[in-house]
Amino acid sequence: MELDERKLKILNAVIKNYLETGEPVGSRTISKYTDLNLSSATIRNEMADLEEMGYIIQPHTSSGRIPTDLGYRLYVDNLMKEKETKLDLKERKLHEVQEFLNDKVEQVEELLQNTAKLLANNTNYATMITSPISHRGRRLKFIQLSLLEEKQLLCVIVAEGNIIKNRIITLNETIDNETVLKLNILFNTSLNGLSLEEMNIGLISKMTGQAAEHMQLVRDIIDVVGLALADEEDFKVYTSGTTNIFKYPELSESSTASEIINTFEEKKLLTNLLVDKEDASQKKEEIQVYIGNETSVQSMKDCSVVTATYEIEEGVTGTIGIIGPKRMDYEKVVEALKAVKSQLDDRFKKHD
Amino acid sequence: MELDERKLKILNAVIKNYLETGEPVGSRTISKYTDLNLSSATIRNEMADLEEMGYIIQPHTSSGRIPTDLGYRLYVDNLMKEKETKLDLKERKLHEVQEFLNDKVEQVEELLQNTAKLLANNTNYATMITSPISHRGRRLKFIQLSLLEEKQLLCVIVAEGNIIKNRIITLNETIDNETVLKLNILFNTSLNGLSLEEMNIGLISKMTGQAAEHMQLVRDIIDVVGLALADEEDFKVYTSGTTNIFKYPELSESSTASEIINTFEEKKLLTNLLVDKEDASQKKEEIQVYIGNETSVQSMKDCSVVTATYEIEEGVTGTIGIIGPKRMDYEKVVEALKAVKSQLDDRFKKHD
DNA sequence: AATTAGCACTCTAATCAAGTGAGTGCTAAC
DNA sequence: GTTAGCACTCACTTGATTAGAGTGCTAATT
Numbered sequence: 001m002e003l004d005e006r007k008l009k010i011l012n013a014v015i016k017n018y019l020e021t022g023e024p025v026g027s028r029t030i031s032k033y034t035d036l037n038l039s040s041a042t043i044r045n046e047m048a049d050l051e052e053m054g055y056i057i058q059p060h061t062s063s064g065r066i067p068t069d070l071g072y073r074l075y076v077d078n079l080m081k082e083k084e085t086k087l088d089l090k091e092r093k094l095h096e097v098q099e100f101l102n103d104k105v106e107q108v109e110e111l112l113q114n115t116a117k118l119l120a121n122n123t124n125y126a127t128m129i130t131s132p133i134s135h136r137g138r139r140l141k142f143i144q145l146s147l148l149e150e151k152q153l154l155c156v157i158v159a160e161g162n163i164i165k166n167r168i169i170t171l172n173e174t175i176d177n178e179t180v181l182k183l184n185i186l187f188n189t190s191l192n193g194l195s196l197e198e199m200n201i202g203l204i205s206k207m208t209g210q211a212a213e214h215m216q217l218v219r220d221i222i223d224v225v226g227l228a229l230a231d232e233e234d235f236k237v238y239t240s241g242t243t244n245i246f247k248y249p250e251l252s253e254s255s256t257a258s259e260i261i262n263t264f265e266e267k268k269l270l271t272n273l274l275v276d277k278e279d280a281s282q283k284k285e286e287i288q289v290y291i292g293n294e295t296s297v298q299s300m301k302d303c304s305v306v307t308a309t310y311e312i313e314e315g316v317t318g319t320i321g322i323i324g325p326k327r328m329d330y331e332k333v334v335e336a337l338k339a340v341k342s343q344l345d346d347r348f349k350k351h352d
Numbered sequence: 353m354e355l356d357e358r359k360l361k362i363l364n365a366v367i368k369n370y371l372e373t374g375e376p377v378g379s380r381t382i383s384k385y386t387d388l389n390l391s392s393a394t395i396r397n398e399m400a401d402l403e404e405m406g407y408i409i410q411p412h413t414s415s416g417r418i419p420t421d422l423g424y425r426l427y428v429d430n431l432m433k434e435k436e437t438k439l440d441l442k443e444r445k446l447h448e449v450q451e452f453l454n455d456k457v458e459q460v461e462e463l464l465q466n467t468a469k470l471l472a473n474n475t476n477y478a479t480m481i482t483s484p485i486s487h488r489g490r491r492l493k494f495i496q497l498s499l500l501e502e503k504q505l506l507c508v509i510v511a512e513g514n515i516i517k518n519r520i521i522t523l524n525e526t527i528d529n530e531t532v533l534k535l536n537i538l539f540n541t542s543l544n545g546l547s548l549e550e551m552n553i554g555l556i557s558k559m560t561g562q563a564a565e566h567m568q569l570v571r572d573i574i575d576v577v578g579l580a581l582a583d584e585e586d587f588k589v590y591t592s593g594t595t596n597i598f599k600y601p602e603l604s605e606s607s608t609a610s611e612i613i614n615t616f617e618e619k620k621l622l623t624n625l626l627v628d629k630e631d632a633s634q635k636k637e638e639i640q641v642y643i644g645n646e647t648s649v650q651s652m653k654d655c656s657v658v659t660a661t662y663e664i665e666e667g668v669t670g671t672i673g674i675i676g677p678k679r680m681d682y683e684k685v686v687e688a689l690k691a692v693k694s695q696l697d698d699r700f701k702k703h704d
Numbered sequence: 705a706a707t708t709a710g711c712a713c714t715c716t717a718a719t720c721a722a723g724t725g726a727g728t729g730c731t732a733a734c
Numbered sequence: 735g736t737t738a739g740c741a742c743t744c745a746c747t748t749g750a751t752t753a754g755a756g757t758g759c760t761a762a763t764t
Contacts, residue, residue: 024726024727026726026727026728027727027728028726028727038736038737039736039737039738040727040737041729041730041736041737041738041739042735042736042737044727044728044729045729045736047728048728048729058727058728060743060744060745061727061728061742061743061744062726062727062728062742062743062744062745063726063727063728063743063744063745064726064727064728141500142498144496144498144508146494146496146508146510148493148510148514149514152514154508154510154514154516156496156498156506156508156518158498158500158506162500162501162504162506162520164506164518164520166508166516166518168514168516239617240617241617242613242614242617243610243613243614243617246606246607246609246610252606254598254604254606254609255598257598257606257609258595258598261594261595261613262594262595265591265592265593265594265595376755376756378755378756378757379756379757380755380756390707390708391707391708391709392708392756393707393708393709393710393758394706394707394708396756396757396758397707397758399757400757400758410756410757412714412715412716413713413714413715413756413757414713414714414715414716414755414756414757415714415715415716415755415756415757416755416756416757
């Protein structure tokens with residue numbers, strides 16, 4: 001059977017209608033809605049074909065049709081048009097986002113949280129944003145040791161991209177200010193500009209040699225710096241609008257909602273949604289759409305996830321995701337994501 | 353009408369039973385359950401009295417009774433006994449918590465998050481923990497300025513209690529390393545040991561005088577330090593087990609659940625639950641119980657909130673809260689909170 | 705005087721039957 | 735190839751009936 005022009009038009013109409021109403025759509029509705037000027041009977045025949053081909057399905061024998069995952073896929077890949085017509089709206093929206101992000105928010109954390117909230121409020125879906133992580137090993141810019149207490153050392157680690165981390169190291173020995181000064185110089189002449197991989201055994205033994213009486217401490221500090229550079233430890237996910245899922249009856253049932261919200265709370269589970277998509281890096285420029293089981297997270301089987309990748313500098317990226325029912329307004333979501341992504345990209349480039 | 357011994361026993365039985373089953377409890381049940389050896393008819397008369405007095409209520413004319421907020425209040429204040437009998441269980445539990453918290457978790461953030469999770473898993477209620485905040489003005493221990501980029505200054509601020517904050521200051525002028533060194537000395541001889549209130553105009557003008565060519569910068573830095581010491585800006589709330597509310601039918605209805613979960617997501621709303629209880633500071637040692645509308649947060653009207661205050665040092669406290677249905681197992685919750693609170697207190701004292 | 709047995713009454717929740725309506729598939733006519 | 739028409743399906747609504755848990759009240763009992 002062939003998927004001709006007319007079938008596509010009908011499929012498109014079915015999906016469009018279902019996206020709006022959330023109700024199975026019948027042949028009579030299509031017969032009126034479209035400019036095809038066909039009777040409901042004809043539509044019925046075509047719909048039977050489309051069902052056989054796997055694009056739509058009937059929840060029960062005598063009801064209208066709803067799209068299958070395959071149907072959505074076809075829609076997203078081929079049928080859906082971006083709303084190029086409403087250019088001024090897009091412009092205005094972009095402007096809004098721009099204005100919003102230009103507000104003085106110095107802390108990245110707050111910026112990302114606010115962005116998540118903005119998206120959630122505008123789309124009526126749940127949103128999340130991951131903090132940026134580096135894909136190549138991050139390089140150390142400098143470290144700064146200070147004495148906190150007799151036996152506590154504060155270690156401020158600054159990596160490329162001005163990622164700053166504080167670590168407290170508890171010592172076995174007491175230590176004086178002079179030694180701290182010496183260590184500071186030692187570290188900043190030896191390690192600066194190096195990535196995690198480049199801090200090898202040879203270097204370490206050389207350094208412990210230069211500060212023989214503090215061998216253990218030097219090793220501890222290098223460990224801490226190494227962990228901080230690996231930076232998986234404080235990978236964060238900001239979420240907003242979780243309760244938007246209650247706006248969609250198909251996700252509101254207590255057990256379904258519970259699973260979804262739990263996934264949101266366990267930020268680590270969310271990670272699987274956003275990262276680890278092996279093709280994501282290739283398609284960095286594009287918006288990705290995952291429908292139902294394509295998300296590969298069981299609890300999200302009734303949802304769709306749309307993601308975009310933002311980049312704050314070469315190789316350092318984060319992900320923005322929008323989660324909603326499978327019948328989400330993909331056009332609107334893609335548009336919103338593009339706007340936010342581009343603004344976020346710009347925002348960071350400015351600061352470099 | 354008087355609330356005699358027998359009425360109390362019956363009330364206690366009604367509440368206990370309702371806590372377990374969640375179903376309205378009838379006179380026949382009580383007649384069997386208790387050691388009073390009274391017929392259901394007698395119980396019925398007493399229950400009618402208790403209803404008149406406002407401790408219990410009938411959801412509809414021909415059903416059993418459930419406790420009112422007033423009834424719960426009486427139960428929590430007077431009737432409830434801590435499970436002193438099961439001492440070994442308490443011991444064991446305390447031990448578990450202890451073991452858990454002693455695991456090497458250097459980051460406070462992670463510690464609190466894990467604690468929230470531990471509590472949520474053990475109680476089957478939703479939990480939250482606020483990061484510690486200072487009630488008196490916090491004092492500055494020292495600051496450390498470093499040059500990040502030509503026009504960016506990293507300011508590491510260490511306050512009493514080893515609270516560490518990073519701020520990036522963007523400059524108008526370029527600045528060299530020598531100046532940074534000079535500023536470091538200037539600040540650390542002038543500001544250390546002062547609280548926010550003590551950084552007054554006189555001091556500031558004196559300092560700008562000493563670094564005349566960088567007046568504006570000095571002022572900026574003082575502003576940043578001031579804000580950081582005020583530290584309301586990064587007050588955090590960690591939550592866990594939000595979806596536990598779905599385990600209780602009376603909270604599972606979509607609109608109720610949505611409101612509660614939304615309150616959880618908007619961490620700022622949660623604050624009202626935990627802080628701002630004017631009497632909290634007085635009763636710092638105790639566990640507080642807020643039933644239904646006592647929480648003064650509209651969305652929590654069907655919930656109870658039990659809180660404890662932990663103290664990491666004199667005047668620096670955080671709050672732990674457990675949120676569940678009004679028919680939560682108060683005894684268990686109070687016990688768990690006491691265990692966690694005491695362990696958390698110890699844990700921080702050790703590090704001082 | 706306090707307690708209890710007994711009974712009529714109330715109200716919820718579950719079950720069932722009948723009716724409604726949206727939608728289908730199929731056939732025959734256009 | 736398209737459409738009108740019709741029988742059929744199935745979810746959903748409505749109303750009626752029933753069962754059961756629990757009550758309040760009265761009269762009998764201790």
